[in-house]
Amino acid sequence: MTGAALCIANLNRVFKAITDEAMDTTREWAEDTMTISQENFCPVKTGKLKSTGKVKTVAGTTRLYKVRLSYGEGIDYAPTVHELPYNHYNPPNAQWKFLSTPFNMRTASLIQDLQNRCSDVV
Numbered sequence: 001m002t003g004a005a006l007c008i009a010n011l012n013r014v015f016k017a018i019t020d021e022a023m024d025t026t027r028e029w030a031e032d033t034m035t036i037s038q039e040n041f042c043p044v045k046t047g048k049l050k051s052t053g054k055v056k057t058v059a060g061t062t063r064l065y066k067v068r069l070s071y072g073e074g075i076d077y078a079p080t081v082h083e084l085p086y087n088h089y090n091p092p093n094a095q096w097k098f099l100s101t102p103f104n105m106r107t108a109s110l111i112q113d114l115q116n117r118c119s120d121v122v
Helices: 003-041 078-083 100-121
Strands: 054-060 065-070
Touching (some): 003 100
Antiparallel strands (some): 054 065
């Protein structure tokens, strides 16, 4: 293998390793964020809304990786509960914006986790 070919092979190996690590880190962050949302912020009356919290990978290539956090599959009131500030079914820390609040609180930690874990690969 020539020097250029070896260089390209090494770059491809590092690119794949960083991409894999970034995907794993993002997925773990999303799952942790959903857990925090469900345990600390989601209003509960019957538990049905809380049980619909999901994390789903919607795109997973080396060029594009998207993870969706959502509530409400099979129920129609999740957007109303999330968006309207009045809510009578709150555990002590529950609130409206029960998904966006922990998401926004944890954004900086995602960036830091990606920097830390991906720099370990190189």
